[in-house]
Amino acid sequence: MSTMLEVTDLGHTYPGKDGPHTAIDALGFTVAAGELVCVVGPSGCGKSTLLRTIAGLVTPSRGRVSLHGTPVDGVPADLAVVFQDYSRSLFPWLSVQKNVEFPLRSLPRAERAARAAEALTSVGLEGAGRKYPWQLSGGMQQRVAIARALAYRPALLLMDEPFASVDAQTRFELEDLLLRVRREQDTTVLLVTHDIDESVYLADRVLVLSKSPATVVAQLPVELGAERDQITTRASDEFVELRAKVAGLLQGTPAPAAEPATR
Numbered sequence: 001m002s003t004m005l006e007v008t009d010l011g012h013t014y015p016g017k018d019g020p021h022t023a024i025d026a027l028g029f030t031v032a033a034g035e036l037v038c039v040v041g042p043s044g045c046g047k048s049t050l051l052r053t054i055a056g057l058v059t060p061s062r063g064r065v066s067l068h069g070t071p072v073d074g075v076p077a078d079l080a081v082v083f084q085d086y087s088r089s090l091f092p093w094l095s096v097q098k099n100v101e102f103p104l105r106s107l108p109r110a111e112r113a114a115r116a117a118e119a120l121t122s123v124g125l126e127g128a129g130r131k132y133p134w135q136l137s138g139g140m141q142q143r144v145a146i147a148r149a150l151a152y153r154p155a156l157l158l159m160d161e162p163f164a165s166v167d168a169q170t171r172f173e174l175e176d177l178l179l180r181v182r183r184e185q186d187t188t189v190l191l192v193t194h195d196i197d198e199s200v201y202l203a204d205r206v207l208v209l210s211k212s213p214a215t216v217v218a219q220l221p222v223e224l225g226a227e228r229d230q231i232t233t234r235a236s237d238e239f240v241e242l243r244a245k246v247a248g249l250l251q252g253t254p255a256p257a258a259e260p261a262t263r
């Protein structure tokens with residue numbers, strides 16, 4: 001598989017009132033084309049700084065980021081970001097359809113409309129194009145934000161805690177939606193989450209970061225297969241073992257040996 005994203009020796013230090021603060025340090029990893037990688041780390045370890053650096057919104061103090069071989073120095077054209085806060089990421093004065101079309105302004109009108117309609121269908125919102133964001137539930141608004149990112153057909157989709165602001169049931173639905181569309185569209189995804197279970201459920205690989213300044217502590221391949229199910233996958237021995245491993249790494253202790261399954 002070809003490399004989509006390469007992060008090399010990346011570090012960022014913010015200047016601060018009380019002196020400089022190093023948020024991330026010597027971070028290095030790659031993401032292959034078509035892969036879904038989840039990033040977990042202790043609160044405040046620098047996960048958002050990492051995403052903002054990859055998105056070209058923050059210029060790193062050192063190291064580099066390359067997107068399919070091209071160094072990132074500014075916001076890359078073929079990248080989309082989905083943030084946690086859907087209420088601030090959609091334009092309230094534009095209809096759902098126009099919100100999804102917004103990043104496609106350079107395309108002819110008919111193609112724009114077709115792509116937006118296709119993306120809205122893939123997130124289960126066909127027919128909602130004329131509504132306005134404020135007429136939709138939080139989960140539906142986040143679907144619109146995902147549709148907007150997908151319609152753009154980015155080389156890399158960055159997601160910063162995308163499901164943290166919705167209720168548990170909606171969260172499960174959106175997780176499954178993400179798994180389905182990335183399979184259908186072969187999207188490359190880098191997703192930051194606080195939720196250990198979510199990271200294991202979604203990922204092909206979980207990247208565990210240390211406390212601030214963040215470095216990569218471990219990269220765990222997730223061998224749960226492509227077909228995942230909220231109930232059976234989460235109850236499987238492999239899932240439970242991996243979750244314990246990630247939790248152990250986050251606490252800075254090795255995971256206890258897995259208990260034999262008792263059923």
Ligand SMILES: Nc1ncnc2c1ncn2[C@@H]1O[C@H](COP(=O)(O)OP(=O)(O)OP(=O)(O)O)[C@@H](O)[C@H]1O
Pocket residue numbers: 014015016021022023041042043044045046047048049050212
């Ligand atoms: N613009 C900034 N200027 C100065 N310091 C900053 C800035 N942005 C973030 N920081 C600091 O850098 C550190 C990492 O922040 P960041 O938001 O990247 O972490 P995070 O892991 O995403 O946090 P959380 O888990 O709370 O979402 C924090 O200590 C934060 O206070």
